[in-house]
Amino acid sequence: MAEALLSAVLGQLFSIVTELGNQELRLVKDVEKSISNLQKKLEHIQDVLEDAERKQLDDPSVRRWLGKLKHVSYAINDVLDDWNSEILKSQLPTHVEEEEGDGHQKADLVSNKMMMKKKKVCFPSPSCFFCLNQLKKVGVRHGIALRMKELNETLDEIAKEKDAYSLEKTNNASPKERRETTSFVYESDVDGRDEDKNLVISKLLSDESSDKVPVIIPIVGMGGLGKTTLAQLVFNHEKIKTHFNERIWVCVSDPFDEVRIAKAIFESLNNSRPGSDRLPDSDRLEVLSQHIRTLVNGKKFLLVLDDVWSDDREKWEKLIQPLRCGAVRSRVLVTTRKTEVAHMMGVTSSQIIYPDQLSEDHCWKIIKRLAFEGRNGEELKQQLEEVGKEIAKKCKGLPLVAKTLGGLLFSKQTLKEWEDVLSSKLWELQDEQSKTFAPFFLSYNDLSPRQKRCFSYCSVFPKDFKIERSNLIEMWMSQGYLSGSPQDMEKEGEKCFQILTMRSFFQDFERDVDGNIYSCKMHDILHDFSQYLTKNECSTMKVDMEDIEPLSVEKVRHFTLQTLKLGGAKFPTSTFHQNNLHTLFLNCSSSGLDDDDDYDMLVFLRICCDHKHLRTLYLEKCRITNIPEQLGQLIHLRYLNLSGNSRLRALPDEVCDLCNLQTLRIQYCRHLQRLPKGMGKLVNLRHLYCFGCYSLEGLPKGIGRLTELRILDRMIIPENNEAYLSLGDLKKLNHLQSHQTDFEIFNCHNLISMGENKERVLMNWKYLVHLRLSFKRWYRKICEDEFGILETLQPHRGLKRLSISSYFGTNLCPEWMVSLVHLKTLSFFHCLYVEKLPPLGSLPSLEELRVSVCNKVRKIGVEFLGNIKHNNNNNVSFPKLKLLDFSGMENWEEWEGNIETTEHTDDAAGGAIIMPRLDSLQISSCFNLKSLPEYLKLTPLKNLSILWSNMLWQSLAQSEKEWLKISHIPNIEIGSNVAIRRDGKWNYDELARLGVPRAFVHDGNEEDPF
Known part of the structure; x- marks a missing residue:
């Protein structure tokens, strides 16, 4: 880790030395000489670092020496960043009122004032002599010289001390070229676990019962043995899927928060029920238990509790109590490293499964x-x-x-x-x-040193934390780990993530529809390893007890605070007296809010603002209601995450003083009403995430001048074009067009009054993957002009995902829609006045289609199958469609498409192959649909779900001709969790209850249901 840190500092020093010949830094007495001396001493130390890193594993004295070196390296980094930030601040305008004036003229004047050449380390040129005089007044020049001198003296002592350890020089030649890597993740298949897997499955499927329901089956073994992998194999096994009515997976970890676990159980059970109730707005375990008891009553469920550490019997009994009303053959599968945890659950040694090495x-x-x-x-x-x-x-x-x-x-x-x-x-x-x-x-x-820094930094995340890839890369950037060409920092971060993934430092990947990783986790042992590497720099405190111990490490740079509860004596304000922190990560696992939490959080935030060298501040879902204006003092801050603070209503204007800020995350701050007008001062801002900020009327106009901006996930079209950012303003942001992959345009209907409906802004955004077009949400009158807006919002042909919601025109098919040859997923939601669906069968790459709450649609005809004869796939309609989902189509009556029609009608689909890859069809709340198209029985459909569509079900149950359209489908669900067929086996009891004649079922299977 010292090698990695030193590499970053040397890079920064090298950048400064490069500038010395052209700048007026020599006006600052002794700074030039100090920087040169620092560089030489650090380079000599770097020569022996590899040997020192190796020897410190067995030699505590070398370990202590490396600790001193790391401390002074951080201090050097802070001094250089102080200098750079002060210079940058001096060049920014002090007043921004004119920035948001009545017209473009004022905006252009301010824009000219703000244009500057940005460099990694910025020094004043002769033409900026006024800036130097300003700095002189506040003593910055004197301060930087004094601190450099002190650091040189400290480094002298460290350099002399190294001679006592007989450290050998290593060859610092360029590393060998490695084999080319790709974004593909090399995940090994599971070996050697067949016997253990079969044993666990047999216990889960057995008729074994006890006085207490559910039966508990623990898997016990040391870390890294593959307990979680074994549980995953079993959880996803087909026999298990068909045997249990409900399957729930919860990662428990430490601390054992029974409220959080209960919420996770409720959400998993609730998500399987259409029209389900929302999560109870309560942190009381009793309330959650009542809801869980209702959901599992009489049902056969499997609950997996992964990575349990606590052997607190009282907490366990409170959690398990509401599950006891499940069906007799319900099971709880537990993975743990500790045998005593299994015994606490009342399990005997003979019932425990110990996987072999x-x-x-x-x-x-x-x-x-x-x-x-x-x-x-x-x-x-x-x-x-x-x-x-x-x-x-x-x-x-x-x-x-x-x-x-x-x-x-x-x-x-x-x-x-x-x-x-x-x-x-x-x-x-x-x-x-x-x-x-x-x-x-x-x-x-x-x-490499860069990759080492990036991996070891992951110790700031709590165990079992779901790490978003983009979030992680932005946090690496904020610490300066991806320094180099400012244009390539995100790409360098992607490479680091890729390499660490291939080395199996990450696991439990979640992917998007294109197979790209968007989140991951770290195995407990690898998390322990990262903490071991950073034990004198990173510290984690868990606050869930009355007595709070202060930080035991004096020189902590990265601090993680895990808390179940804020408030009263439990709030650890006494632990924040240092001024060394570069990272502060607050992880609040409980979502309730007590009366005293508002005050305590404000106190905490004010204390945070005293840490002048903070670069990363993570405050996601911390129930923040107010941000103190002192936040603007954190001029070194590069990353600020306030996402999920739904009660936050405004950001103070002082946020615009964060001149180094690169990333601002405010997603799902649902009640955030405004952003500061002076956002244009954030000249280093690269990522602005505001998806889910539903109360924002618009974005400040100054954002249109942030030339470094690469990510803006949501554009809000305001009613007043003069006061806010307009869609046309984005055309100047070249980085945005070349980096943006996911984008929502909100309140598209306002484009009518803005005179922008002729500008095709999105056509050149060739990197855009996912586009959401959202019109006004609440009910209003039909608006034919919205079709013109839809035509204007034409994306690049490479688009892969498209969503259109709350559109109130009647025509939903602009010419560009059927030309999206790479489109994979498409959804229409709440398009109340559309009467006819577009000819989507012509889309050659479409894999998922969802149509919801399109109430004027009464008939889906053969035109829906597309102009197949002109399709590149030669008379194939929906050639790659796998999922088709219709919901809330209240007036939909007819779905046309019998085999005779499709075979003989030239204009429709003569001799066509229709949906040759269809896997799942879901129909819910389509109350008036009478029948299914005949061509469905020629598809390879494997899963059919019909919910709250009684007229359709009655026609299927009463007509053998209709029944033959679905009789080939191996998995059929009618209503919530009512399966009449699984894996090709009919449930005759359910068929009889639903009134399906026994004669309709021709497979001759006389076995018991399932």
């Missing part, structure tokens, strides 16, 4: 699958295999270690490199904790 052969299979991916040359593979099998013995039967080593060996191209891994001295460590992490050190040490 993997054999050396299975460990080698995992390593081989990862390490040999894309590798050619059979002779070399045979040589590598001999060494690889020896390395597999080092795994000690742990699949996590095997995956990590496999990711490491993937980057090693020669036999010598593999042998170096096998013979590494890291396997011989004596310190027990270091020895535990030996395999991870091998992979970590093989990373």
Whole structure:
């Protein structure tokens, strides 16, 4: 970690030295000489850092020396950032009233004043002599010289001390070129767990019962053994899916927050019910328990509680009590490292499942699958295999270690490199904790300094925290870990994330429809490893008890506070007396709000504002109602996350003083009414996220001059074009057009009165992937002019996802819609006056189509199938459609498309193949639909769900001709959680209850239901 930090500081110093020849820095006495001396001393220390990092694992004195070095490196970083920030502040306008004037003329004048050449480290040129005089008045020049002198003296002592440790110089040549990586994640299949998997499944499916429902089945084993993977295998097994009415997965972790767990159980149960109730607005476990009891009553459920640590019997009993009214064969599957947790749950030793460690052969299979991916040359593979099998013995039967080593060996191209891994001295460590992490050190040490910084920083996240990829990269940027070309920081972050993923440092990936990772987690052991690497820099405090201990580490730079409750004596204000913090991460896991929480949070925020060197401030879902104006003092702040604070109504104008701010996240601040007018002063802002800010009338006009802006996830079209940012203003933001992938245009209907409906702004946004077009939400009259707006909002042909909501025109088919040849998902919601759906069958890439609350649609005819003869797929309608979902279509009566029509009508689909990949059809709240089209029985449909559409169900149940349209479908649900067929097996009891004649079912299956 010292190597990584020092690399960043040297990079910043190098940038300064480069500027010295052209700038007036020599006017600051001794600063030039101090910077030069610092650079030379740090370079000499860097020569021995690799050896020092290795020796500190077994030598506490070297470890302490590295700690001193890291501390002074942070201090140097702070001084340089102070200088840069003061210069930048001096160049910004002090008044912004004219910025939001009545017309464009004033805006242009202010824009000219604000235009400046931005560099990584900014120094005043001779023409900025006035700025230097200003700085002189406040003593900045004197202060920077004094601090540089002190740091040089400290560094002298550290440089002399290193000689006592006999540190050897290492070759700092450029690293070897590694094998090319891709965005594809190499995830090994699960090896060696068939026996354990079958054992767990047999226990879950058995008739075993006890006096207490549900039966509890614990999986117990050490970290990295694959307990969670085993539970996932079982949870997603087809037999388990068909056996249980409900399946719930909850990650418990530490601390054991029974309220949070109960909420997660409620949400999982509730999401499976259409028209379900919202989450109770209560933090009382009793209220949540009553709702859970209602939802599980009489149902056979499987609940997985992953990663349980607490053996508090009282908390456990409170959580499990409402689940006891489930059906007799309900099960709770628990994963834990501690046998005492299982015993606390009332389970005997014979009932516990202890997965075995993997054999050396299975460990080698995992390593081989990862390490040999894309590798050619059979002779070399045979040589590598001999060494690889020896390395597999080092795994000690742990699949996590095997995956990590496999990711490491993937980057090693020669036999010598593999042998170096096998013979590494890291396997011989004596310190027990270091020895535990030996395999991870091998992979970590093989990373570049930048990648090391990025991985170790992940210790700021709580365990089991869902880490959003974009969020993580922006936090890396805020710490200066991706320094280099300012244009490429996001790309460098993507590369780092990719490499760490391939090394198996992340897991539990969630992906979008294109397969791109948007979130992940860290395994507990790897989280422990990151904390071990940063134990003198990062600190985590859990506040869920009466007595709060102050921070035990004096030089903490990154601090995470986990709290279940704010308020009263529990609020740890006494722990924030330092001024060294670069990161403050507040994780509030409870969503309730007490009367005294408002005051305590305001006190906390004011204390935060005393930490002048904060670069990253994470305050998501912390129930904030007010932001103190002192926040503007945090001039080093690069990242500010206020998302999910739904009671926050305004940001203070002082936010615009955050001249270094790169990322502002305010998503789902639902009651936020305004953003400061002076947003144009945030000249370094690159990412502005405001999706879900439904109370904002518009965005400040100054945003249109933020030339560094790359992400703006939501554009609000205001009623008053003069006062707010307009859609046309975005045309000047070149970075936005080349980086934006997900974009919502809100209140599109206001484009009518703005005279912008002729500007096709989006056509050149070729990187745009997902577009949401949202018109006015509440009910209003039909508006034919909105079709003109829809035509104007033409996206690039590469668009993959499109959503149109609250559109009140009658025509929903602009010419550009059927030309979106790459479109994968399409949804229409609340389009009340549309009578006919577009010819969407012509879209060659469409995979998901959702149509909801289009109340004027009475008939879906053959035109819906598209102009198939002109389709590139040769008479195939909806060639890639997998999911078709209709909901809330109250007046829909007819769905036309019998086989005879499609075979003989030239204008429709003569001889056409229709929906050849259709997997799921969902129909809900379509009260007047009478029948399904005949061509459905020719599709490979596997899942049919019909909810609250009684007329359709009655026609299916009463007419054998209609019944034949669905009889080939293996999985059919009628109503909420009422399955009449699963995996091709009919539930005759349900068929009889629903009035389906037994003669309709021709498969001759006389077995019991399921």
